[in-house]
Amino acid sequence: MNKIFTFLFLVLSISIYAQEISVSSFEQLPSDLDARVNFPVKDQNGDLCALLKIATTETGFVFEGGQLGIMKTEKKTGEYWVYIPYGSKRMTIKHNQLGNLYNYPFPETIDKATVYLMKLTTGKVTVVVEDAVIKTQWLIIKSNPEGADVFIDDQLVGTTPFQRKYEEKDYNYRIEKNRYHTEAGKISILGDKKILDMNLKPKFGDIKINSAPENGMLIYLDEENTGQRTPATLTEVSSGEHKIKIQSEWYQPQTKLIEVKDEQISNIDFSMEPAFAEISIIAKPDADILIDGTKKGSGNWNGRLLNGIYTIKIERDKHYSEEKQLKIIAGQAENLSFDLKGKKGNVDIITTPMEVKVYLDGTSKGDSPITISDLLIGEYELKMEKEGYGTITKTITIKEDEDISINETLPQGKQITITSTPTGAELEIDGQTIGKTPYTGTLSFTSHTIMLTNNTKIVNESITVTQGGKTSWSFDVNELADPFEGEMVFVKGGTFTMGSPKSEVDRASDEIQHQVTLSDFYIGKYEVTFEQYDVFCTSTGKTKPSDAGWGRGKRPVINVSWNDATAYCEWLSSQTGKTYRLPTEAEWEYACRAGTAKAFNTGNILTTSQANYNGNYPYNNNAKGEYREKTMPVGSFSPNAWGLYDMHGNVWERCSDLYGTYPYRKQTNPKGATKGSYRVRRGGSWFNRAQDCRSADRGNFGPDDSPYDIGFRVVSPQQ
Numbered sequence: 001m002n003k004i005f006t007f008l009f010l011v012l013s014i015s016i017y018a019q020e021i022s023v024s025s026f027e028q029l030p031s032d033l034d035a036r037v038n039f040p041v042k043d044q045n046g047d048l049c050a051l052l053k054i055a056t057t058e059t060g061f062v063f064e065g066g067q068l069g070i071m072k073t074e075k076k077t078g079e080y081w082v083y084i085p086y087g088s089k090r091m092t093i094k095h096n097q098l099g100n101l102y103n104y105p106f107p108e109t110i111d112k113a114t115v116y117l118m119k120l121t122t123g124k125v126t127v128v129v130e131d132a133v134i135k136t137q138w139l140i141i142k143s144n145p146e147g148a149d150v151f152i153d154d155q156l157v158g159t160t161p162f163q164r165k166y167e168e169k170d171y172n173y174r175i176e177k178n179r180y181h182t183e184a185g186k187i188s189i190l191g192d193k194k195i196l197d198m199n200l201k202p203k204f205g206d207i208k209i210n211s212a213p214e215n216g217m218l219i220y221l222d223e224e225n226t227g228q229r230t231p232a233t234l235t236e237v238s239s240g241e242h243k244i245k246i247q248s249e250w251y252q253p254q255t256k257l258i259e260v261k262d263e264q265i266s267n268i269d270f271s272m273e274p275a276f277a278e279i280s281i282i283a284k285p286d287a288d289i290l291i292d293g294t295k296k297g298s299g300n301w302n303g304r305l306l307n308g309i310y311t312i313k314i315e316r317d318k319h320y321s322e323e324k325q326l327k328i329i330a331g332q333a334e335n336l337s338f339d340l341k342g343k344k345g346n347v348d349i350i351t352t353p354m355e356v357k358v359y360l361d362g363t364s365k366g367d368s369p370i371t372i373s374d375l376l377i378g379e380y381e382l383k384m385e386k387e388g389y390g391t392i393t394k395t396i397t398i399k400e401d402e403d404i405s406i407n408e409t410l411p412q413g414k415q416i417t418i419t420s421t422p423t424g425a426e427l428e429i430d431g432q433t434i435g436k437t438p439y440t441g442t443l444s445f446t447s448h449t450i451m452l453t454n455n456t457k458i459v460n461e462s463i464t465v466t467q468g469g470k471t472s473w474s475f476d477v478n479e480l481a482d483p484f485e486g487e488m489v490f491v492k493g494g495t496f497t498m499g500s501p502k503s504e505v506d507r508a509s510d511e512i513q514h515q516v517t518l519s520d521f522y523i524g525k526y527e528v529t530f531e532q533y534d535v536f537c538t539s540t541g542k543t544k545p546s547d548a549g550w551g552r553g554k555r556p557v558i559n560v561s562w563n564d565a566t567a568y569c570e571w572l573s574s575q576t577g578k579t580y581r582l583p584t585e586a587e588w589e590y591a592c593r594a595g596t597a598k599a600f601n602t603g604n605i606l607t608t609s610q611a612n613y614n615g616n617y618p619y620n621n622n623a624k625g626e627y628r629e630k631t632m633p634v635g636s637f638s639p640n641a642w643g644l645y646d647m648h649g650n651v652w653e654r655c656s657d658l659y660g661t662y663p664y665r666k667q668t669n670p671k672g673a674t675k676g677s678y679r680v681r682r683g684g685s686w687f688n689r690a691q692d693c694r695s696a697d698r699g700n701f702g703p704d705d706s707p708y709d710i711g712f713r714v715v716s717p718q719q
Contacts, residue, residue: 032115043085048113138193148177217246276304287316318376345398352409390467413444417472488522500696515666524713526634527556554633556711562703582656583715594641611649617689651711655680659700685709
């Protein structure tokens with residue numbers, strides 16, 4: 001092949017001194033580590049050089065530095081690497097053909113171990129090697145569908161869509177795809193590109209297959225299972241003759257031939273010949289239906305059976321079985337009905353007393369004496385009962401064609417024992433005085449009322465005497481020990497100023513100051529606890545209040561209303577012989593203050609280490625504290641000067657008074673308002689702000705309200 005060598009020298013000027021080198025850009029590459037890590041070079045002072053990467057496609061350059069010089073130059077692919085000391089200011093670039101760039105000033109400071117990129121624009125020296133020219137043109141072949149094999153001059157060259165350059169001349173082409181007709185011919189590639197766009201003609205069609213009277217027949221094409229069932233359409237079946245066979249469990253198989261034509265739908269219909277008969281079997285009473293020993297159902301069965309002879313058997317416990325042979329002829333329906341006869345016996349039931357209710361297996365049969373006939377053989381549970389008598393339950397066995405007789409006497413009562421702790425309690429049964437415990441005697445089968453008395457302790461209960469039930473009952477009649485023994489603090493009566501001065505921070509308008517004189521009283525050292533209140537609930541059958549998931553025991557009782565608190569005091573008084581009640585509002589504030597006159601009995605500051613309240617809201621802008629979000633066991637904080645705990649916070653405490661406006665005049669042992677709907681609460685709670693816990697702060701709630709932040713403590717005039 002002839003080669004033509006052309007040397008093209010592209011120059012911008014014929015002058016040997018013309019400058020044909022310039023810098024198009026200069027930038028720092030902060031993420032490039034070649035100068036610092038990968039390929040470092042040190043200068044004459046031992047410092048790491050900066051690396052100047054000069055991007056150019058030309059060769060033959062010479063680089064000269066300023067006063068600091070150049071430490072190293074390396075030729076890389078498409079660029080030069082020039083190592084220069086840090087602080088360098090300028091550079092000269094020289095080239096024999098492209099000229100020189102003198103004293104190019106660096107546009108930014110050159111730092112140690114830093115990489116910079118300088119891009120050069122220059123004239124170009126090019127050597128071009130040209131081959132002799134061959135005239136070519138593009139050949140493009142497309143087909144629908146794609147993926148057809150392309151043959152040029154009987155050589156496979158690719159698949160559609162196809163594109164390639166060919167020398168200009170004539171060619172033979174052929175386009176082939178499985179299950180499509182081949183396209184072939186000649187094409188002349190000359191001048192413009194040649195495009196062949198072909199729609200290949202299918203060599204297949206579809207077969208639509210139906211069956212009657214039922215669908216669901218499995219379809220075979222040329223002895224191959226298609227996996228499809230009628231009705232169905234077999235798509236893209238090769239043109240020509242094919243064999244279609246359909247079959248199922250219940251029909252005779254059928255085969256037909258069909259001719260498939262290009263791009264056409266061929267229809268083929270099958271009228272199926274049944275190989276079965278429809279069978280209906282009814283068995284009374286509901287009995288098991290077996291065909292050739294296999295259970296098919298109970299009571300009734302509808303299904304199909306293929307040609308042949310079958311054994312039908314009907315069986316049920318306690319009944320005579322029936323069996324017959326059945327010959328099945330395809331297409332002939334059979335309806336069979338069986339009525340099994342039971343194996344039976346009879347029973348006579350006689351009782352003392354008469355007119356006793358009789359049950360067999362829980363089903364009422366009437367009153368004695370009674371004859372129960374036509375019972376299926378087997379065991380039955382016989383129960384005989386009458387009000388005021390014991391119940392007799394026994395198992396009887398009925399035998400085939402036999403009569404049995406049952407004669408029973410119902411018991412009238414049984415011996416029971418009643419004891420008490422301690423012994424010697426007075427006993428009454430059904431309103432009759434019996435004597436003292438322990439007691440043993442006979443009671444009839446029914447419910448009886450029991451009352452036991454031990455001094456102040458009275459127990460009323462109901463017991464039910466049954467034949468198979470309890471024979472002894474024991475009751476606790478111990479008198480209740482006073483739960484507040486040793487926990488009541490004596491408060492010496494006196495006169496004090498109730499309410500708050502107008503100068504007190506966060507005071508309310510209902511805290512009018514007035515003089516109050518009180519008599520001596522005792523008040524609980526602690527708020528009433530769950531432990532103390534639960535005894536009341538157990539004794540009276542009252543539902544125990546929720547503890548909100550915080551625990552019971554020594555925590556103050558919550559979720560109790562004013563009415564609940566009053567009922568507790570009345571019950572406690574009846575059990576102990578002492579008088580207990582809720583404090584009056586005046587008694588409560590007098591005991592809370594314990595001789596103080598400031599906002600709290602701790603002074604004008606209340607911290608969360610002194611009481612349980614919401615520490616996010618301190619008093620008078622004092623420092624915030626802890627917010628515990630629940631009650632604390634009573635006595636968790638220091639008491640006031642009179643030995644009383646939790647007078648501030650933990651839970652609000654109920655008072656006996658109706659809520660109302662204070663009088664301006666002096667009062668002695670005040671009982672509160674004479675009318676109103678709400679009852680007083682005092683002291684604040686774990687949920688409230690510090691200002692709500694002040695000694696003079698007043699709150700109120702309905703007598704039936706029972707929230708989770710209100711409790712109470714008790715007062716007694718004597719101990």
